[in-house]
Amino acid sequence: MKKLFAFALALLCILPLLASCGGSEQNVRGSNKIYYIKEDKHGRRSLAFEYSDEINGATPEARVGQIISAIKQPRTAKALPALPQVIEVKDLKIRGSTLEIDYGATYGFLGKAEQVLAAAAVALSVIDDGDIEYVVIKSGGEAQPPVYDGYLFNEKFVLDELMY
Amino acid sequence: MVFAAILLTVLLVINIYPQQAVKRQMTETARKDMIKDAATLASALSNIPELNGSNIGSAVSVLNILSENRRVLVVSDGAVVLFDSVRSQSLLGNVVLYSEILGALSGNDCFYSRFEGGAINKWAAVPVTRGGITLGAVYIYENDEAGASLLADLSSNIRIVSAIVAVAAMIAVLLFTHDMGKRLSKLLTGVKEAGAGNFKYRIDMPGDDELKMIAEEFNSLSGQIQSNEKARQQFISDSSHELKTPLAAIKLLSDSIVNNDNISREEIKEFLGDISGEIVRLTRISESLISINQALASDDVALYPCDLSETARKVKELLKVTAQAAEVTVNVDADGAFFVSGTSDGFYHIIFNLTENAIKYNKKGGTVDLSLSRGGGKVTMRVSDTGIGIPEHEQEHVFERFFRVDKMRSRATGGTGLGLSIVKEWVDRFGGDISMKSVYGKGTVFTVVFPESEDPK
Numbered sequence: 001m002k003k004l005f006a007f008a009l010a011l012l013c014i015l016p017l018l019a020s021c022g023g024s025e026q027n028v029r030g031s032n033k034i035y036y037i038k039e040d041k042h043g044r045r046s047l048a049f050e051y052s053d054e055i056n057g058a059t060p061e062a063r064v065g066q067i068i069s070a071i072k073q074p075r076t077a078k079a080l081p082a083l084p085q086v087i088e089v090k091d092l093k094i095r096g097s098t099l100e101i102d103y104g105a106t107y108g109f110l111g112k113a114e115q116v117l118a119a120a121a122v123a124l125s126v127i128d129d130g131d132i133e134y135v136v137i138k139s140g141g142e143a144q145p146p147v148y149d150g151y152l153f154n155e156k157f158v159l160d161e162l163m164y
Numbered sequence: 165m166v167f168a169a170i171l172l173t174v175l176l177v178i179n180i181y182p183q184q185a186v187k188r189q190m191t192e193t194a195r196k197d198m199i200k201d202a203a204t205l206a207s208a209l210s211n212i213p214e215l216n217g218s219n220i221g222s223a224v225s226v227l228n229i230l231s232e233n234r235r236v237l238v239v240s241d242g243a244v245v246l247f248d249s250v251r252s253q254s255l256l257g258n259v260v261l262y263s264e265i266l267g268a269l270s271g272n273d274c275f276y277s278r279f280e281g282g283a284i285n286k287w288a289a290v291p292v293t294r295g296g297i298t299l300g301a302v303y304i305y306e307n308d309e310a311g312a313s314l315l316a317d318l319s320s321n322i323r324i325v326s327a328i329v330a331v332a333a334m335i336a337v338l339l340f341t342h343d344m345g346k347r348l349s350k351l352l353t354g355v356k357e358a359g360a361g362n363f364k365y366r367i368d369m370p371g372d373d374e375l376k377m378i379a380e381e382f383n384s385l386s387g388q389i390q391s392n393e394k395a396r397q398q399f400i401s402d403s404s405h406e407l408k409t410p411l412a413a414i415k416l417l418s419d420s421i422v423n424n425d426n427i428s429r430e431e432i433k434e435f436l437g438d439i440s441g442e443i444v445r446l447t448r449i450s451e452s453l454i455s456i457n458q459a460l461a462s463d464d465v466a467l468y469p470c471d472l473s474e475t476a477r478k479v480k481e482l483l484k485v486t487a488q489a490a491e492v493t494v495n496v497d498a499d500g501a502f503f504v505s506g507t508s509d510g511f512y513h514i515i516f517n518l519t520e521n522a523i524k525y526n527k528k529g530g531t532v533d534l535s536l537s538r539g540g541g542k543v544t545m546r547v548s549d550t551g552i553g554i555p556e557h558e559q560e561h562v563f564e565r566f567f568r569v570d571k572m573r574s575r576a577t578g579g580t581g582l583g584l585s586i587v588k589e590w591v592d593r594f595g596g597d598i599s600m601k602s603v604y605g606k607g608t609v610f611t612v613v614f615p616e617s618e619d620p621k
Contacts, residue, residue: 044263113269146242146259
């Protein structure tokens with residue numbers, strides 16, 4: 001009985017340590033948030049993120065490219081990619097702290113809701129990387145939703161549920 | 165345990181189902197109302213040339229869809245807030261990535277509700293379209309504390325009632341099982357007593373239900389067994405006594421021969437004649453006992469149609485010598501065949517014993533009439549004599565074993581006192597009925613009725 005008690009006590013002490021180990025879901029310093037679409041049992045879609053430590057490009061452009069690739073292919077099985085694989089990045093320019101992405105023509109075939117989610121996922125993931133503060137989404141040179149004549153930045157997005 | 169499980173299941177259903185049903189109803193009503201209001205605004209906005217805060221605000225105030233606990237947003241096709249009914253902490257200009265808005269921008273009417281924190285939160289979104297193109301979406305959020313309170317009250321009341329019902333049910337069950345246990349215990353005691361051979365034990369069962377009926381049946385059965393046991397013991401006692409008497413006589417007579425050196429040849433012959441008579445008597449008693457046993461043991465024997473008239477004629481022939489010796493005339497009146505279900509041996513014993521008795525207890529020059537008749541599906545046999553009759557006070561005992569009205573005459577004629585009891589056993593076995601009428605000094609009539617059987621041919 002004493003041995004069992006001692007074992008249980010030891011386990012209790014070790015458990016927090018074991019819990020702190022783990023993969024990319026933990027808040028590891030230097031990890032990037034990669035946003036994906038989450039769908040609940042009622043079919044309601046929302047944005048969520050997971051951590052990725054594979055974003056290690058030397059230049060901001062390289063990092064943005066890696067982020068966009070990761071957005072297209074999130075890790076966990078339950079996550080839906082916010083940006084479909086078929087969407088190609090035609091041009092990518094970083095001017096100061098502003099990123100301008102120009103997608104190919106296929107981007108226009110996405111529905112309004114898909115475009116909003118894709119733009120939000122890219123903007124939030126890229127801005128989280130640290131070097132970029134503003135994002136402009138275009139397709140074939142034309143501004144795309146959500147913001148046609150402005151910039152996307154972190155505080156522009158509201159993810160939480162609306163309450164009174 | 166089973167009852168507790170059933171009760172628990174029922175209470176769970178009572179507690180869960182009404183609440184869920186009311187929730188569903190409230191949700192459905194809320195969905196219809198909110199979608200309707202959102203759709204009304206969306207329809208109005210679809211006719212506005214330009215969606216901006218001012219135009220939208222005008223439309224909202226005209227339609228009067230705002231209320232104290234309601235918030236309305238109108239967003240662009242990029243989910244950017246163009247109008248927010250709440251001024252402080254307004255979301256104007258923000259991109260609101262709400263599930264319902266995203267659903268509406270995909271062209272669907274969306275609704276979602278959740279019960280939490282003492283309130284029902286409801287969200288509805290409807291697309292604003294013009295010419296098939298989605299221009300934006302109307303989004304309404306509502307917080308309903310009154311509805312949640314109503315639901316909470318309902319749940320609370322149901323829980324209270326359930327608790328009361330559960331307690332009352334458990335008390336009732338405990339009382340019932342306690343009472344049932346006591347009553348079953350009484351039954352068990354009775355069965356154990358009967359098993360130990362105590363057939364005098366009677367179960368005193370209160371109430372007026374099936375257990376009471378079982379107890380009464382048990383008591384009746386015990387009484388019957390007790391009577392049978394008593395009758396069996398009496399029969400053994402009587403049989404032993406009847407057998408002992410001739411045996412004692414044989415012993416006495418044989419001792420007289422053995423112990424008397426001066427006994428004459430004539431005396432020896434006389435004594436041996438007496439011994440022979442006692443042996444005949446013993447034999448008759450044994451045969452009668454065997455016959456009674458056969459009747460009692462014939463439950464497993466298959467019955468078949470037997471012709472009583474044929475048996476009657478045979479018996480008359482067999483008793484011809486006896487009748488002549490007693491100077492009694494035996495008449496048989498039986499035209500045709502009279503079939504009754506039974507065994508030929510059994511019917512032989514019935515007719516033989518009745519006829520023999522009628523001859524033995526008759527007067528010189530008397531008659532015995534044996535008749536057979538039919539009617540109403542029955543066969544009736546009558547054996548009447550012009551004999552000495554039976555005194556009235558003894559008539560009820562005539563079918564008892566070893567009973568003899570006139571012991572001296574019975575002994576003289578070789579009677580065993582078993583004849584009529586043998587007749588009754590066989591009559592009962594074949595499903596018949598026997599009755600007797602007698603006038604002392606004038607004669608006796610025995611009437612036996614059987615169900616008629618079909619002619620086997």
